[in-house]
Amino acid sequence: MVVDHLPALLTGFRMTVVLSLLSMGLGTVVGLVLVVLRLAPSAPIRGAARFVIEFFRNVPILIQLFFYYYGLPRLGVSWSAFTCATVGLSLYSGVYIAEALRSGVLAVDRGQWDAGLAVGLSRLQTLGHVVLPQAVRLVIPPLANLLVFTIKTSALASAITLEELMHVTETLESETFRTFELFTAAAIGYLLLTIPLGGAARWLERRLVIQR
Amino acid sequence: MITRRGLALGVALALLPAVASAQAPAFPPDSTMAKIAKRGKLVAAVKNDLPLFGYLDPKTNEYTGFEVDIAREIARAIFGDPNKIEFKSATTRTRIPMVKEEVVDVALATITMTPERAKEVDFSDVYFVTGPAVGVMKDSPMPGRKLEDYAGKTIAVTKGSVYEKIVKERVPTIKVVQIETHAEILQALQTKRVDGVVTDETNLQSMGRHDPNLVVAVPPFEPYSKYGAAMKQGRPEFVKFVNGVIQNLKSSGKWTEIYTRNIGMAAPAPPPAN
Numbered sequence: 001m002v003v004d005h006l007p008a009l010l011t012g013f014r015m016t017v018v019l020s021l022l023s024m025g026l027g028t029v030v031g032l033v034l035v036v037l038r039l040a041p042s043a044p045i046r047g048a049a050r051f052v053i054e055f056f057r058n059v060p061i062l063i064q065l066f067f068y069y070y071g072l073p074r075l076g077v078s079w080s081a082f083t084c085a086t087v088g089l090s091l092y093s094g095v096y097i098a099e100a101l102r103s104g105v106l107a108v109d110r111g112q113w114d115a116g117l118a119v120g121l122s123r124l125q126t127l128g129h130v131v132l133p134q135a136v137r138l139v140i141p142p143l144a145n146l147l148v149f150t151i152k153t154s155a156l157a158s159a160i161t162l163e164e165l166m167h168v169t170e171t172l173e174s175e176t177f178r179t180f181e182l183f184t185a186a187a188i189g190y191l192l193l194t195i196p197l198g199g200a201a202r203w204l205e206r207r208l209v210i211q212r
Numbered sequence: 213m214i215t216r217r218g219l220a221l222g223v224a225l226a227l228l229p230a231v232a233s234a235q236a237p238a239f240p241p242d243s244t245m246a247k248i249a250k251r252g253k254l255v256a257a258v259k260n261d262l263p264l265f266g267y268l269d270p271k272t273n274e275y276t277g278f279e280v281d282i283a284r285e286i287a288r289a290i291f292g293d294p295n296k297i298e299f300k301s302a303t304t305r306t307r308i309p310m311v312k313e314e315v316v317d318v319a320l321a322t323i324t325m326t327p328e329r330a331k332e333v334d335f336s337d338v339y340f341v342t343g344p345a346v347g348v349m350k351d352s353p354m355p356g357r358k359l360e361d362y363a364g365k366t367i368a369v370t371k372g373s374v375y376e377k378i379v380k381e382r383v384p385t386i387k388v389v390q391i392e393t394h395a396e397i398l399q400a401l402q403t404k405r406v407d408g409v410v411t412d413e414t415n416l417q418s419m420g421r422h423d424p425n426l427v428v429a430v431p432p433f434e435p436y437s438k439y440g441a442a443m444k445q446g447r448p449e450f451v452k453f454v455n456g457v458i459q460n461l462k463s464s465g466k467w468t469e470i471y472t473r474n475i476g477m478a479a480p481a482p483p484p485a486n
Binding site: 069070073074078159161167170171173174175177179 | 304305308309312328329331332371372373376377389390391392396399400402403404405
């Protein structure tokens with residue numbers, strides 16, 4: 001019975017929650033930093049930010065995780081599975097978040113920039129105080145998608161031995177052969193995280209969205 | 213285009229009874245063998261990362277290994293042709309579900325027969341016997357020649373292997389890390405993620421083909437692993453048929469030939485049926 005394995009599943013669930021929350025938080029920071037760099041006046045900085053975004057966005061996350069876990073030690077850097085997963089997921093979701101934010105920034109009326117600069121704010125201040133707050137409101141649905149995506153992607157950390165929900169499920173499956181029941185339980189575990197997040201996003205959207 | 217293909221199919225279907233009667237033995241109509249014969253190929257799950265047993269050679273894109281050859285003999289017994297077979301790659305974790313869900317007819321994928329697994333699938337007679345051993349890298353500290361010497365160390369096993377339980381029961385202080393494939397375990401050993409690996413000795417030899425620095429630190433210990441072919445339950449005629457093939461291989465000397473060709477050592481006597 002799946003109930004007998006609940007304690008083990010809960011341990012995995014807890015790890016998934018910690019990894020997801022941390023990666024969503026750090027991913028947002030990465031996204032904010034990258035979007036600022038991506039919109040910088042200096043062309044080399046813009047180019048560098050663009051390169052970083054394209055690189056992490058276009059290499060499959062599984063390869064990135066394998067690189068951190070099995071590749072970096074060959075270069076003398078040996079991170080724990082948890083660190084590898086957190087760094088990998090944060091960067092991977094961070095670059096997507098940066099692109100979502102950028103599309104929001106581009107959708108904000110050009111006049112807002114002019115207004116900010118006209119009252120004496122610097123470019124960075126205008127971006128931070130005037131443009132980004134409006135941009136975020138425009139892109140709440142895609143941002144919520146990306147946070148859900150981060151939670152689901154965390155399952156790939158099972159491939160680098162991190163004992164999160166997916167890894168625990170696979171281990172139990174191979175011991176008990178209760179494939180259907182266990183994967184259903186795991187699916188419910190992910191839904192418990194993703195559905196409330198989607199609900200919260202809709203609530204936020206209703207509260208914050210700019211009515212036009 | 214469609215008509216030409218239809219025509220070809222028609223011709224093939226018309227020829228089929230003649231071909232079938234010429235080569236394949238007649239099977240009882242509702243038997244698994246008859247269904248496989250009708251399909252035109254046997255579908256077998258094998259490993260793809262163990263050169264001695266089941267290996268998908270990246271140079272030729274062909275499967276090779278001891279179990280691959282045994283599977284081909286089953287195809288030969290059905291079709292008179294060892295090439296009427298499709299291989300699917302299995303990992304330790306996926307091989308039994310693949311049999312249960314009828315993704316394959318039979319799995320020959322270094323499956324140690326255990327009472328728990330026998331509840332899920334039916335096994336053929338034993339076709340190979342080996343035993344769990346500890347492998348370490350030559351350049352890493354080798355704590356000792358007994359499993360107990362590895363207390364406090366990190367040991368890798370494949371996900372779904374029987375050795376997770378066995379290692380934890382015998383030496384509870386060993387930290388067991390489960391990794392999907394033997395190829396990845398080798399990476400973990402090379403990068404010192406783990407201190408050693410517990411797997412069947414023959415799997416260590418397979419891994420040693422990829423990296424000669426992998427050595428056997430603890431020789432095979434009990435319980436020994438008896439490999440059997442796994443089939444979906446409720447097909448006694450198919451199990452009997454596969455047993456017939458295995459018995460024939462053992463008595464005809466072909467088992468020894470396949471062993472020598474793949475394992476590359478003097479072959480022991482074929483193992484008894486159970």
